Amino acid sequence: MRAVVFYSYSGHTKELVSKIKEKYGYDILEIKPVEAYSDNYDEVVERAVDDTKNNYQPEIMDLDISKYDELILGTPVWWYTVASPVNTFLNKYNLKDKTIIPLVTNGGWLGHTIDDIAEKSGSRIKDAISLKFDGNKLCEKEKFEKWLKGLGD
Numbered sequence: 001m002r003a004v005v006f007y008s009y010s011g012h013t014k015e016l017v018s019k020i021k022e023k024y025g026y027d028i029l030e031i032k033p034v035e036a037y038s039d040n041y042d043e044v045v046e047r048a049v050d051d052t053k054n055n056y057q058p059e060i061m062d063l064d065i066s067k068y069d070e071l072i073l074g075t076p077v078w079w080y081t082v083a084s085p086v087n088t089f090l091n092k093y094n095l096k097d098k099t100i101i102p103l104v105t106n107g108g109w110l111g112h113t114i115d116d117i118a119e120k121s122g123s124r125i126k127d128a129i130s131l132k133f134d135g136n137k138l139c140e141k142e143k144f145e146k147w148l149k150g151l152g153d
């Protein structure tokens with residue numbers, strides 16, 4: 001059984017997740033930090049410089065992923081890797097027997113995000129996609145539509 005697990009700070013990843021939900025109706029589980037991030041974007045960007053370097057794992061709300069064997073994992077890129085709340089998720093949950101389909105949004109610098117997902121989860125990785133946003137606009141709409149269609153195969 002498949003679910004979407006995601007974190008989104010500024011809404012891009014969430015927007016794509018709603019399209020997946022619309023088309024396939026998968027269960028959606030949102031990764032929520034216990035302590036919400038500041039609304040000030042620049043502050044969050046600045047803070048994440050050290051957080052991502054230091055493998056920071058903010059506390060997140062509990063999620064029940066036991067019944068799923070495949071997870072579409074949505075994350076923004078934060079300093080060339082997964083967003084810190086997703087880092088917590090990858091470290092906290094036993095994902096070794098699951099398959100992960102990474103859905104990674106970014107501003108053009110993907111870095112080692114997908115490799116990090118593979119390494120930290122120990123999961124089988126398939127059909128990874130990275131999508132660039134320019135401001136709030138998805139640059140690779142066709143690439144996303146094709147991937148979205150392929151999820152049903």
Ligand SMILES: Cc1cc2nc3c(=O)[nH]c(=O)nc-3n(C[C@H](O)[C@H](O)[C@H](O)COP(=O)(O)O)c2cc1C
Nearest residue numbers: 008009010011012013076077079080105107108109
């Ligand atoms: C803390 C922080 C760090 C970021 N670091 C990167 C980066 O290293 N490379 C990149 O391409 N975009 C980076 N971005 C841009 C986001 O990855 C991009 O806007 C993403 O689509 C945001 O997804 P969201 O709206 O779901 O949070 C960063 C954004 C934030 C807030």
